[in-house]
Amino acid sequence: MDTWINGVVCADLSVLQKTLEVSEMMDVRSFDVIDSLYREKGYLDGDELASSLDISTRTLRDIIKDVREHVEQYGATISYKNNFGYRLEVHQKTLFESFLAQEKKNIENMRFDYPVTSDERCDYIIRRFLLSSTPVKSDDLCEELGISKTTFAQDLRHVRQILSRYELQVEVQSKKGLAVSGSEKNMQSCMADFVFYNDFASSASFTTHSIGQFCRQYEQKIRTCVNRVLSDNDYHMTDLGINNLVVHILITLYRGQMDPSKPDLSDVKINEDEYRLEISMAQQMADLVADYTGMTLLEEELGFIAVHIIGSRLFSREDENLISMETLNLVRDLFEEIRRHYGISFFDDMELFALMCMHMEPMIQRVRNGIPMRNPLLDTIKSENPNGYDLAVYACRWLSQRLNASIDENEMGYMALHFGIALDGMKKPGQKRVLAVCASGVGTSRMLKYNLEKLFGNSVESITTARMSEVTQMDLSEYDLIVTTVPFDYPVSTRVIQVGCYLSQSDQDALRNAFTASSDNADQLIRAFDPAMYIENGDAETWQQAVEQLCKGMSSCINIPDDFLKLTMDREMLSSTYIGNRCAVPHPTSVVLEENRIAVMHLKKPVVWSNGKRVEWVFLIGMKRYEDAGSDQLIHALYELIGDGNALRQLKLDASYDHFIRILQSVLSVQSEAEDDFFR
Known part of the structure; x- marks a missing residue:
């Protein structure tokens, strides 16, 4: 019988002993303090350290007091210097690094059972909802997390925002507790993201949870069934697609055990005459799964499996004759739309046309049926090739209107890979x-x-x-x-x-x-950052207010279109412009200015951005209508700055415009023209 320990379903009480052993180890916050000081390799301001860990400076002082003696046992000391901050000095490197590695392993397992930060708690609450067969009481969650009802109410608001992106809601069931509601398809998509496609899946918490044991018992059997059917039918799917399908079947079977009435997955749009093979393969997989596991997939669930198969088909040049006329026309019309909107013609790039057709053929089925395709490279694509990604964002908005279906940012990322290579090939570097x-x-x-x-x-x-x-x-x-x-x-x-x-x-x-x-030297690049468009300590309380204030500041310095704010908000709704390191780069859906300008805001208090991430720096980008080398250099310089954690830490200590420009100049001075291009 399953037992709840700190909100985690455990198969037997022997796990309790392990949990008690873990509780005697270093706690998460103490480890984070030590790890942050060790990675800094120098002095770290106390206010900055406390802010980065979402704790007060008083709590930080208490933690430092507690861990000083602990680290001394392993060859390190923590010192403090006025106006500089804290510093960790290691005297016995091998001993200390061995200690840190062991603690890190222990802490990574603890984070899921004893979440500390607001983001960690929100993930915990969502998993708790998704993996519970009955409503969860708020008092139980407060006790499990060790937080007040006020803190829980704040976290719950954030949880609702996250779940709304999956079109799911948190329902309050009188006297029973809280539960998530929505379509089974969206429920499974959310469960895949929060249970399987993150660090939780590789943690000890997952292993001891009933779903972890379920996966350990059945995952390899289901994978064998899928691969056998693919081999028998000489059908090729992407590796990611196969993994997505295995996870989907696991979730379907697990949720079927949680709710014997069986989930409804009947809202699948598929042409049975056109996809007879895939429907037959879905039935073959279901038969094998029943033989291997003893569990049955209902007939209405077979259509969902068939869509997974279609949506992850791997096309080769030998399969070009299988591309439908709908797809060919769609790609042709998309290229025409890009030429009309951006003035960029891809019609001479037959390689791109062929690749886009082979990509879009299965993609159409995915988006029409709401089948998510995870993209592990998404963050890298956004940061390494913003031009290709923005082109993909516009293309996907146009496609969503043509297909009458929403397209998520994972799909945009895959399309950006193709556009990125094509754009890069249009003009050779330095020529x-x-x-x-x-x-x-x-x-x-x-x-x-x-x-x-x-x-x-x-x-x-x-x-x-x-x-x-x-x-x-x-x-x-x-x-x-x-x-x-x-x-x-x-x-x-x-x-x-x-x-x-x-x-x-x-x-x-x-x-x-x-x-x-250079067509734009460093001085010309820096002129894009006008001091009149720099807000040192912004008081915006929401991301919308931050964007509005920056647009207002930009309009007071240069002429911008009347719909500049609307275009910027429209772009944010298509895909979040959060770029990492607590930075966001909002910008309009089109290049509409006569000159390059970037408005900057450093926020006194972080705001929650459109994707639920906390943001301290906002860079509103306005690019001129025609492309030149200076525009590329400006974007590259900005992304270099955002990716430089040390530079951002220095800026946090002094967020003045003059200091910002000095930091930017230092970033420009070390840029390497020989940097490898990820997309090549």
Whole structure:
């Protein structure tokens, strides 16, 4: 019989002894303090350390007092210095690191049974709801978590926000307690994220929980059934897709045991004539599962399994004939929409067209039936290629309207991989597109082009020649440099250099400077961060207020469209712009400005962002309409800053504009042009 110990279902009471043993070890907060000081390798401000751990400075002082003697047993000391903070000095490295590694292992297992931070408690509460067959009383949760009713009420509000993203609600059942309600499909999706696709699945808490024991007993059997059917039918699925399917079957069977009335998964949209093979394979899997486990999958659940199979099919070039006309037309129309909205044409990239078709064929079935496809690279994709991700966000918004189905950010991330590679291939790093302008003669144009090619060789991606009379009909923003033999009076942002047809020594020197110098040096990049658009200690209480205040500040300095705020809010609703390190980068769905500008806010108190994460720094990005190297450098510099934890810690100590600029300059000075491109 299952027994609840600290909110965890345990198969036998022997686990109680282990729990009592763990309670005698170092607690989570003490470990976090020691670990933070060790990773700092220097002094760490007390206020900053307390804030990062969601504790008061008084609590921090008490913890430091308690752990000082403890770490001394393992060859380390903790000291304090006015105006600098705390510092951990290690005198016996091997002994201390061995101690820290063992404590880390113990603590990682404890976090799920004894959550400390608000985020950890919210995860605990959600798992408690999902894994309980009966309503859970709030008093029991308060006792298990060791928190007051006021703190629990605050956590519960956050829990409701998280569950709303799955279209689930927390119901109060009179005299019984709290329970989660919603469709079975959404319930399973939430359960997959909070039980299987996070660190809980590899913890001791999962192992001792009844669902962990259920998985240990049946997971390999179900995986064998799935792989056998795929092999028998010579059908290929992605590794992630196979894993998702196994997890889905596990959850379905487990929830079937929790509720003998069986969950309803009948709302599946699938063309039975078109997908006879996949429906047959679902039945084959169900038959094998029954043989291997003794548990039965209902007929209405087979359609859901079939959709998982279809949605994770792995296409190869040999399967291109299986791509439907709907998909071909959808990709073609999507490329046309991107060309209309962004001015970027992918029609010459047949590799991208083929890859996008093979990706979108199963994706259509996933989104129509609400089958989530987890993306373990999502955070990396967002940070490493923001341009490709934003293009994918817009593309998925357009697709969701065409398909009349919502598309989550995991799907956006996969699409961003394709767009990222295509965008990267459009323009080789370091190469320039040059427009050579002459008065009228064909001979002088050819001579100028020849001399430019001779001078710069592979440094030039393309050289386009044009007569002065043709310039007014051209989009000059496509070029990185304009070289002209005649006076050029048109207002353009692109650099213009006037030379002679035969390129004198001074002409060559001027052109070399243009090619070797960055199109936007550090000073030009920093000008994007106007002091009038910098808020040192913002008082916004919600992420919406933060965005509104930054938009207002930007509008007071430069001309922005009337719908700039709306476009920014629309972008946030498509996919959260939280980027990690308690930073968010809101921006509109389109590039709408005449110049690059970034408005910055450092918040006195962190706000909860649209994805439930806490944010201290908000960077409102406004990019100019036409793309140039300066725009790429600006975004790269910002993401370098956000990814530099040490720089952000320094800024937290002094959030003034002058200090921010000094930190930004230091980040720019160490940027490496030879950095590997993740998407390559």
